[in-house]
Amino acid sequence: MRRQLPLVSTLFLTLFLMFPAYGGNTYDRALEERAQGLYAELRCVVCQSESIADSPAAVAQDMRRDIRTRLAQGESEDEIKRYLIARYGDFVLLKPPLSPSTYLLWFAPVVMLLIGIGIIIAYFGLGRIYRR
Amino acid sequence: MNFNRNHLRFAPLLLFFLFAMLIASGLLSPSGTSTRLSQPLVGNKLPEFTLPRLDKPSEYMMPTQWKGQAVLVNVFASWCEPCKLEHALLTELGNKTQIPIHGIGWKDTPANISAYLRNMGNPYRDVAMDEHGTSTTLLGISGVPETMLIGRDGTVLWKYAGPLSADIIQDDLYPVWNRYNATSAAAR
Numbered sequence: 001m002r003r004q005l006p007l008v009s010t011l012f013l014t015l016f017l018m019f020p021a022y023g024g025n026t027y028d029r030a031l032e033e034r035a036q037g038l039y040a041e042l043r044c045v046v047c048q049s050e051s052i053a054d055s056p057a058a059v060a061q062d063m064r065r066d067i068r069t070r071l072a073q074g075e076s077e078d079e080i081k082r083y084l085i086a087r088y089g090d091f092v093l094l095k096p097p098l099s100p101s102t103y104l105l106w107f108a109p110v111v112m113l114l115i116g117i118g119i120i121i122a123y124f125g126l127g128r129i130y131r132r
Numbered sequence: 133m134n135f136n137r138n139h140l141r142f143a144p145l146l147l148f149f150l151f152a153m154l155i156a157s158g159l160l161s162p163s164g165t166s167t168r169l170s171q172p173l174v175g176n177k178l179p180e181f182t183l184p185r186l187d188k189p190s191e192y193m194m195p196t197q198w199k200g201q202a203v204l205v206n207v208f209a210s211w212c213e214p215c216k217l218e219h220a221l222l223t224e225l226g227n228k229t230q231i232p233i234h235g236i237g238w239k240d241t242p243a244n245i246s247a248y249l250r251n252m253g254n255p256y257r258d259v260a261m262d263e264h265g266t267s268t269t270l271l272g273i274s275g276v277p278e279t280m281l282i283g284r285d286g287t288v289l290w291k292y293a294g295p296l297s298a299d300i301i302q303d304d305l306y307p308v309w310n311r312y313n314a315t316s317a318a319a320r
Contacts, residue, residue, distance in 0.1 A: 045274040045275075046274065046275055058239055058265065058268075058275075059265075059268055059273065059274055059275060061265070062265035062266075062268035062269055063268070063269055065265075066268070066269045083269070084269065085172070086172060086173070086176075086272075087172065087173055087179075087269065087270075087271070087272030088172070088272055088274065089171075089172045112147075112151070115147065116144070119140060119143045119144060119147075122140055123140045123141065123143075
């Protein structure tokens with residue numbers, strides 16, 4: 001028993017020193033997923049067609065960091081979006097919100113398609129389209 | 133003139149022109165060209181921040197220190213080429229209007245900022261350091277340079293992302309500044 005003591009204590013010491021690797025690890029998967037989810041919804045205000053998830057820009061880096069910090073502090077996704085919109089405008093959302101000022105943006109393509117179809121029907125006559 | 137079915141062939145062309153007109157009016161409207169981003173902070177209080185001063189890092193720059201006086205805030209960096217381009221204009225603006233300019237060195241080191249100011253001249257009343265971009269989202273910074281005009285009660289009167297130009301100062305900033313002075317003089 002006595003002779004095994006150095007070996008056993010070394011093993012225990014090693015185990016103890018390994019604690020930070022699995023016990024103290026602060027990686028929070030749930031937090032990361034929520035953060036990544038937000039990153040994908042927000043526009044990089046510098047390279048404006050990219051989300052901040054993909055953008056290498058300095059401002060995007062700061063935004064990602066601040067989003068992660070705020071999520072960790074308990075802020076909701078909505079609160080964080082409102083914080084950013086208050087400073088950067090609706091434009092910071094990749095999907096513009098549906099509001100009276102953006103109805104035209106959202107519905108114009110569909111409306112134009114319908115008008116186009118309407119013209120075709122009026123020009124050719126429903127009868128001709130059917131018979132074809 | 134009787135419109136018959138044959139006239140409908142012109143409808144797509146007409147619609148295209150109407151659509152093109154709509155797009156053109158949006159593209160050419162003044163608000164669409166003068167700023168990079170809409171500036172929703174304008175009209176609201178400048179968010180509180182605390183940044184260490186360049187000359188005395190144990191002391192801090194805070195917007196509460198400016199109450200009672202309209203100020204300009206200019207965010208810049210030594211690695212920022214457009215900042216160098218606007219530097220002379222910024223200096224002239226400060227001299228002409230006598231508005232104090234507070235500088236924020238952004239994503240840069242104190243050594244670089246100090247060297248930059250030594251080489252280019254220092255138009256700032258004081259300079260604070262934001263080495264790691266802690267104030268970026270707080271102040272809605274989208275890049276450097278960025279300049280804000282803050283009223284004496286802390287309201288953001290004007291915010292511009294990009295290098296100042298004579299046109300921007302003349303057409304954008306001065307009207308805001310003059311209107312502010314007129315209304316605050318009337319209020320007294």
